[in-house]
Amino acid sequence: MKKKLIVIGAGMASGRALEHLIDADKDAYDITLFNAEPRGNYNRIMLSPVLSGDKEFQEIVTHDAAWYEENGVTCRFGEQVVSIDRDRKVVVGQNAEVAYDKLLIATGSAPFIIPVPGKNLPGVIAYRDLEDTNAMIDASAAPQAKAVVIGGGLLGLEAAAGLKARGMDVTVVHLMGHLMERQLDEAAGYLLRRALEDKGIEIKCNASTSAILGEDKVEAVLLDDKSVIPADLVVMAVGIRPETRLATDAAIEVERGITVNDAMQTSDPDILAVGECVEHRKQLFGLVAPLYDQAKVVAKTLLKEDAVFAPKEVATKLKVTGCDLFSTGDFAEGETREDIVFRDPARGVYKRLVLEGNQLVGAVMYGDTADGNWFFGLIKDKTDISEMRETLIFGPAFQGGASLDPMAAVAALPLDAEICGCNGVCKGQIVDAINAGATDLGAVRSTTKASASCGTCSGLVEQVLATTLGDDFVLPTAQPVCGCTELTHEDVRRLIKSKSLKSQPAVWQELGWSTPNGCHTCRPALNYYLLADWPLEYADDPQSRFVNERKHANIQKDGTYSVVPRMWGGMTTPDELRAIADAADKFNVPTVHVTGGQRIDLLGVKGEDLPAIWADLNQAGMVSGHAYSKGLRTVKTCVGKDHCRFGTQDSTGLGIKLEKHLWGSWTPHKLKLGVSGCPRNCAEATCKDIGIVCVDSGYEISVAGAAGMEVKQTEFLCKVTTEEEAIEIISAFTQLYRENGKYLDRIFKWVAKVGLEWCIEKVVDNIDNRKALAERFEISQSVYRDDPWAKLSTVKEAPKFGPLANLTLEAAE
Amino acid sequence: MSWLDIGTIDEIPVRGARIVKTVLGCVAIFRTAENEVFATSDRCPHKGGPLSEGIVHGRKVTCPLHNWVFSLENGEAQGDDDGQIETYEVKIEAGRLLLNSEELQARSAA
Numbered sequence: 059m060k061k062k063l064i065v066i067g068a069g070m071a072s073g074r075a076l077e078h079l080i081d082a083d084k085d086a087y088d089i090t091l092f093n094a095e096p097r098g099n100y101n102r103i104m105l106s107p108v109l110s111g112d113k114e115f116q117e118i119v120t121h122d123a124a125w126y127e128e129n130g131v132t133c134r135f136g137e138q139v140v141s142i143d144r145d146r147k148v149v150v151g152q153n154a155e156v157a158y159d160k161l162l163i164a165t166g167s168a169p170f171i172i173p174v175p176g177k178n179l180p181g182v183i184a185y186r187d188l189e190d191t192n193a194m195i196d197a198s199a200a201p202q203a204k205a206v207v208i209g210g211g212l213l214g215l216e217a218a219a220g221l222k223a224r225g226m227d228v229t230v231v232h233l234m235g236h237l238m239e240r241q242l243d244e245a246a247g248y249l250l251r252r253a254l255e256d257k258g259i260e261i262k263c264n265a266s267t268s269a270i271l272g273e274d275k276v277e278a279v280l281l282d283d284k285s286v287i288p289a290d291l292v293v294m295a296v297g298i299r300p301e302t303r304l305a306t307d308a309a310i311e312v313e314r315g316i317t318v319n320d321a322m323q324t325s326d327p328d329i330l331a332v333g334e335c336v337e338h339r340k341q342l343f344g345l346v347a348p349l350y351d352q353a354k355v356v357a358k359t360l361l362k363e364d365a366v367f368a369p370k371e372v373a374t375k376l377k378v379t380g381c382d383l384f385s386t387g388d389f390a391e392g393e394t395r396e397d398i399v400f401r402d403p404a405r406g407v408y409k410r411l412v413l414e415g416n417q418l419v420g421a422v423m424y425g426d427t428a429d430g431n432w433f434f435g436l437i438k439d440k441t442d443i444s445e446m447r448e449t450l451i452f453g454p455a456f457q458g459g460a461s462l463d464p465m466a467a468v469a470a471l472p473l474d475a476e477i478c479g480c481n482g483v484c485k486g487q488i489v490d491a492i493n494a495g496a497t498d499l500g501a502v503r504s505t506t507k508a509s510a511s512c513g514t515c516s517g518l519v520e521q522v523l524a525t526t527l528g529d530d531f532v533l534p535t536a537q538p539v540c541g542c543t544e545l546t547h548e549d550v551r552r553l554i555k556s557k558s559l560k561s562q563p564a565v566w567q568e569l570g571w572s573t574p575n576g577c578h579t580c581r582p583a584l585n586y587y588l589l590a591d592w593p594l595e596y597a598d599d600p601q602s603r604f605v606n607e608r609k610h611a612n613i614q615k616d617g618t619y620s621v622v623p624r625m626w627g628g629m630t631t632p633d634e635l636r637a638i639a640d641a642a643d644k645f646n647v648p649t650v651h652v653t654g655g656q657r658i659d660l661l662g663v664k665g666e667d668l669p670a671i672w673a674d675l676n677q678a679g680m681v682s683g684h685a686y687s688k689g690l691r692t693v694k695t696c697v698g699k700d701h702c703r704f705g706t707q708d709s710t711g712l713g714i715k716l717e718k719h720l721w722g723s724w725t726p727h728k729l730k731l732g733v734s735g736c737p738r739n740c741a742e743a744t745c746k747d748i749g750i751v752c753v754d755s756g757y758e759i760s761v762a763g764a765a766g767m768e769v770k771q772t773e774f775l776c777k778v779t780t781e782e783e784a785i786e787i788i789s790a791f792t793q794l795y796r797e798n799g800k801y802l803d804r805i806f807k808w809v810a811k812v813g814l815e816w817c818i819e820k821v822v823d824n825i826d827n828r829k830a831l832a833e834r835f836e837i838s839q840s841v842y843r844d845d846p847w848a849k850l851s852t853v854k855e856a857p858k859f860g861p862l863a864n865l866t867l868e869a870a871e
Numbered sequence: 872m873s874w875l876d877i878g879t880i881d882e883i884p885v886r887g888a889r890i891v892k893t894v895l896g897c898v899a900i901f902r903t904a905e906n907e908v909f910a911t912s913d914r915c916p917h918k919g920g921p922l923s924e925g926i927v928h929g930r931k932v933t934c935p936l937h938n939w940v941f942s943l944e945n946g947e948a949q950g951d952d953d954g955q956i957e958t959y960e961v962k963i964e965a966g967r968l969l970l971n972s973e974e975l976q977a978r979s980a981a
Contacts, residue, residue, distance in 0.1 A: 575886065575904045578926040578933035578940070601886040605924040605935040613935055617921045665921075862889035862900060862968075863877035865975075 061159040063087035063360065064149050066139050066304065071333030071349040072164035073099035073121045074482075078357030080129050086361060089131045090156050092149065095187060096136035098122045101481075103346055105191050106378075109220030114827055115188065120507075142308040144326060160328055160360055163305060163316060167298040167334035167344075172208070176270030182292045185217045190293075197291040198224035205229070206279045206289040208267055210237040212376060214295035215254065219378040221293075222259050229260040229287050231267055231279065233296075241374045241385035245401075245408050246424040253381045253406070262287075300335040300342060315342050320366040321359045322352055332356045338367060345372045350482035371438045373430065373479075382423075382557075384430035387437045388412065389420035400451045409451055416444040429453030435475060468521040477522060478515045483508035485522055492526045499523065540579035542571050547800040551587055560592050562599065576602075583801035586688065589724055590796045593838035606686035609859075610846045611668055619668060620661040622685035623675045624721065627695045627713030627733075628656035637678030645671045655692030655730065657683055669856035672847035681721075681845035688802075689724045693717040693731040696740035698752070705735035707752035712781050713741075716750075719785055720792060722843040723835070726799035726808070729792065744772045747805040748788055757784045761791060761817070762809040770806050773814050776822040790821040790831035796838070797831075874962070874969035880908060888923035888932070893975055898959060899923035900968065901943050903930055909943035910959040910970055917954060 063079075065072050068091055079086065099121040107113040126133045140150045148155045169184030171177055181197070183190050194217065197203055203226045207218045210232030222228045230237075236247030237254075251261050266282040270292055279287045300315035311317045311325035315337030322330050332352045334344060343349055348369050358365035373386035389412045391397075400409040405425060411433065412420035417440050421433040432454045436443060449456045473486030483506050491505045502519055503509050509516045538544050545553070550569065559565045562584050566576065576584065581602035588596040600608045611619035623638065638658050642650050649661035663671055672682070684691060695713030699705035713733040720731075732743030733750045743749030745765040749772045751758045756779040763772035775791065778784050794817060799808040809817060821828045849855065883889045883902040890897040890913055897913035899922050909930070913923050920936030930943045940949040941956050948954035960971035 574929050577928045577931075578938060581926060581928065601884055601927065604926070605921075609924070613921075613924065615918070615936070617919070665924075858882075858884075858889075861892045861897070862882055863875075864892045865875065865877075866892050866894050 060085065060088045062157055063089045063160045063162065064156055064158040065089065065091045065162045065164060066149065067164035067166055067333070067335075068093035068095070068097075068099045068121070068133075068135075069164055069166045069333055070099065070102055070120070070346060071166075071353050072162065074350050074353035075162065075164070075332055075356040076121075076129070076131065078354055079360055082357060082361055084129070087160070090134065090158075091126065091131050092134045092137055092139050092151060094136070094138045095189075097188070098126060098133070098135070100188070102187070105185075105188070106216035106220055108188075109191050109194055109217065110223040111220075114824070114830070116824060116826070139304060142304055142310075142329075144308055144310075144329070147328070158328075160330065162356060162360075163324070163329065163331040163335060164333045165301040165304060165335045168301045169294060170297040170299050171294055172267065172296055174267055174269050176272060176276070177294075179270055179272045179276045180274070181272070181276035181290060182270055182294065185213055185293050185295045186298075194221060194291065194293065195224065197221075198226045200290065202227070203290045204288050205291040205293065206231060206287050207293045207295060208279070209293075209295035209297070210234070210261065210263065211240065211295065211297070212238060212374065214293070215250075215376060215381075216378060217293050217295055218259050219254070219257065219381075221291075222257055226291070227260075228258075229262060229289075230254070231265045231281065231287070232261070232263045233266055235263055237261065237263070238376070238383075238385075241422075242383065242424075243389055243410060243422050245399075245410070246383060246385070246422045249406055249408055249424045250376075250381055250383060254378075298334065298344065300337065302335060305331070305335075313337050313340075318367075320355075320368070321364075322356045322367055323359065330356055330359060338369065341369060343369070345374070347372050347476060347479070347482045371434065373434045382425055382427045384423040384427035385421070386430070386434045387418070387420035389422050395419070398447075398451050411451055413443070413447075416442045418443055418450070429455075431475075435471065439472070468518065469525040477518050478506075478508040481507040488519060488522045489526050492523060497523070497527065497530070539583060540577055542573040542576050542580050543569060545569060547583065550584070551591075551798070551800075554587050554591055560588065560595050562588065562602065578604075582688075586724060586726065586801050590838070593841050607688070609665065609668060610672075610682055610684075610686065610850060611663065612686045614661065616662075618662045618664055620659050620685070621663050621668070621671055621675070622653065622657050622659050622683035623680035624683040624717075625657050625680075626717050627693050627710050627715075629695075629710060629714065634678060634680060637675060637680065641671050641674045644674065653685070653692075655685075656694050657685070657692060659685070666860045669851040669859050673851040673856075676845070676848050676851065682847040684721065687724070688727050689722070690717070690720045690729045690731075693720075693733060694741045694743070694746070695733045696735045698735035702735055702740075704738055705752070706754045707735060707757070709733045709735035709741065709750075709752050712750065712752070712757075712784065715781065716785060716788060719789065719839075722845075723792065723796070723839060724842060725792065725796055726801050727804045729795075729805070731788075745769065746772065748772075748791065750784060750788075755779065757781070759784060759787060762806040762814065764804060764806045766804070768806070773809070775814070775818060786832050787821055787828065789835045790828040791817065793831040793835035793838075794820055796835070873972045874964075875972045875975075877961075877968050877970050879966055880906065880963060880968055883908070886927045888925075888927065890921075890923045891970065895975075897921075897923070898970070898975070899932075900961060900970075901927055901932060903927060903943070908961050908963060908968060910961040911941070911943060911946055912957040914956070915939055915941075915954075916948075916956060917952070922956065 101118040101120050104118040108115050137151045137153055142149055148157045169186045183193050205221045205226045205228045207214045207230045210230050218228045218230045236244050237250050268282050269280040271278040271280055276292050279289050302312045302316050305316045306312050316324055316331040316335050318324055318331050318336045318338050324331050333349050352367050355365040355367040376383050394414055396413045398411045407425035409423045418436045443450055471485050475485045477485050487506050488508055491502050496502045496505055499520055509519045539547055559568055565584055585599050585602035589598055605613050611621050642660055645667050647660045651659045653659050693713040693716045695710045698709035730746050731748045732741040732746040734741040734743040735752050743751055745763040749760050756777055758777045759775045760772035761775045764770040877891050886904050888899050888901045890899055899911050899913040901909045913921055915922055915934040917939050918936055920934040922932050922934055924935045925932040931940050933940045939952045946956040946958040959974045962969050
């Protein structure tokens with residue numbers, strides 16, 4: 059008969075322990091899992107990105123109910139454990155008793171609430187779980203809501219940054235003289251403070267809370283110096299303490315945490331403990347890497363294998379976009395210690411290394427943390443650094459005179475070097491996965507979870523792949539954007555988001571552009587990326603646009619332009635046709651041509667006449683057709699059921715609705731749609747970027763077609779029953795392309811890179827994500843659903859289309 | 872030397888250009904990010920593209936038709952392309968842009 063294992067707590071440590079156990083021997087135990095939270099396991103350290111809105115909760119779930127079911131774990135979600143009866147070997151839950159042979163306590167920790175008056179008022183919360191995160195998100199929805207975060211440590215600052223990102227007024231109250239004093243020295247603390255203040259967060263250091271004020275709910279925080287800070291929400295993030303009540307009640311040995319030996323056993327050998335609730339050799343653990351090491355040991359002990367937990371050095375990183383900091387080891391001053399300090403105030407870079415004898419014992423970095431892992435390795439391995447002391451602060455690239463090949467650096471890393479901090483994956487696990495058949499980043503990601511959370515280590519994982527596979531590894535050809543940078547489009551897009559870069563000069567500066575203001579290749583791409591990522595904050599730069607988009611007309615080979623007014627869904631009227639004919643006469647348009655997208659093209663207009671012809675067309679109710687743009691062009695339609703004996707739906711009407719919804723939006727490349735009223739497909743919708751084929755039962759949406767240099771049929775995305783759903787899915791898909799596509803990649807190229815499955819997951823299966831994408835599209839459209847012709851044909855703008863001076867007239871005089 | 876007043880620098884967008892019409896064709900007046908001004912012929916020697924409509928970067932401009940890049944300082948085509956555009960003297964005095972007319976006349980002789 060199988061032995062019975064009970065696990066109390068579904069946190070990151072227990073999740074990892076179960077994974078190791080089940081991987082090693084699926085049939086060793088009948089497992090029952092109690093969890094007070096009514097759900098499975100999620101990556102708690104990623105709650106900060108959920109709070110700031112960078113991630114959805116679903117993205118951080120690591121083990122959902124289905125995972126436990128697949129692996130035969132009986133889950134008692136939402137049920138608290140009342141007590142442990144060691145004599146009878148049962149766990150008493152709220153609903154039932156369950157017997158065990160082995161018990162694993164993984165109750166984690168509870169936030170510390172400072173004992174001041176008012177601490178129990180509604181609106182005072184800790185920052186610990188999804189409920190807290192949701193409470194903060196809810197509180198931020200009120201207009202002009204104010205938050206006070208008590209505690210300027212890692213967690214408090216992540217909470218503050220997240221709340222600020224959601225639009226709240228945030229003040230951080232910190233007892234100590236500088237922020238994150240356990241991880242940072244004063245100088246780095248100052249830089250961090252400045253960066254947070256630049257984000258609009260108010261910081262009060264040396265500030266002690268004496269009471270929380272309010273009648274029925276929190277209204278303000280009173281400090282020792284008698285100052286009062288108004289607050290609708292107070293977040294206590296002053297620390298955590300191990301959750302040990304069950305162990306204490308069961309008379310298991312507890313000091314600050316539940317004491318465990320090197321095999322993770324408590325004073326009762328049938329009871330193990332793991333995670334933040336344990337104390338091992340007088341030490342508590344809050345960061346994730348040692349917890350994962352403990353989880354491995356727990357699994358082995360449960361399988362009666364020998365294993366020893368030995369804590370290792372850990373490094374700290376702050377998950378606040380735009381604040382790059384890294385801290386590891388011990389950086390306290392001491393008589394036997396020496397400092398090496400590097401400052402570059404203009405760049406906001408600060409680095410400090412602490413040496414003791416010939417070893418590095420601590421490192422603090424702010425602003426430039428690229429070499430952090432290398433320093434971390436030197437500390438952990440107790441490397442003798444006397445040979446490289448003079449150049450040590452400049453990092454691995456400067457050792458030994460010549461710059462070190464990054465591949466060699468990765469190859470030299472030991473197998474236990476951590477590669478992925480979020481998921482605690484070391485090089486050895488990645489190498490194992492590769493030896494087991496993973497040959498690309500995606501495969502490594504799905505088997506080891508390395509780079510699956512925040513993704514900043516993707517490059518490192520690829521390097522491990524390259525060094526392990528050697529010639530067998532085909533590194534995805536990473537072409538830099540242009541000669542001005544060594545970064546790829548993908549890197550630039552990612553860094554613009556992660557570093558909150560909101561202007562072109564910020565990108566050039568922060569990402570080390572080698573030219574003063576870019577070139578004709580990178581500037582249009584940057585202009586697009588910034589506009590797509592920060593629609594409300596970034597000001598479009600016409601001088602970084604190709605002439606067509608700057609002049610809102612197509613330049614022709616002789617330097618004249620072509621003008622195409624919009625005809626919504628391919629529909630027009632006699633009045634519009636008359637206006638177009640009149641404009642053609644008035645401006646001596648030599649060529650009038652019907653385009654492939656069901657519109658009329660007026661070719662051969664002089665540049666200086668553009669504002670005047672636009673004004674005439676505007677008068678007739680027509681707007682720019684964006685026939686020149688990397689943006690929405692046309693929505694081609696057939697006549698649909700109103701006229702056609704086969705038509706099943708109002709395809710023309712849907713085409714018009716789609717065009718009115720999407721017009722003006724800028725995309726990585728041009729975007730063309732088609733809507734056909736029946737599978738006869740007269741609008742040729744199945745070779746468009748996005749195509750809809752109407753059928754009796756609804757709308758079949760397909761994407762990634764092409765009919766240009768390459769010809770390609772669309773691939774099926776989904777089928778929906780209403781126009782509203784079709785429009786929402788198409789908005790969301792367009793936004794996904796806008797947010798992720800490489801500049802000048804048409805949709806079919808982009809989908810080939812990211813995979814159709816991924817798109818389906820984002821915009822079809824995940825409804826919350828779809829709605830969020832559609833909403834972001836709408837926010838961008840609130841700025842860009844606008845006729846550029848009307849703006850540029852004004853008295854103020856139109857003259858700029860003419861010459862600065864006309865010396866031919868002077869000569870004539 | 873005679874100088875022709877052609878306007879003010881504010882009438883040219885930063886990292887942009889405007890043209891001045893002359894009897895012998897258009898002259899492009901460029902303004903860089905550093906607020907320097909340069910004057911060149913407006914025609915690309917390759918296929919006649921209007922350089923004033925190109926993207927201005929550093930002290931260079933890229934032709935909008937086929938991406939030839941020219942130095943605004945000496946008019947030389949950059950990179951692998953082989954070509955030359957005329958450059959003219961232009962200066963700012965008391966806020967006005969002045970173009971060297973003698974050079975423009977020499978252009979007619981050429």
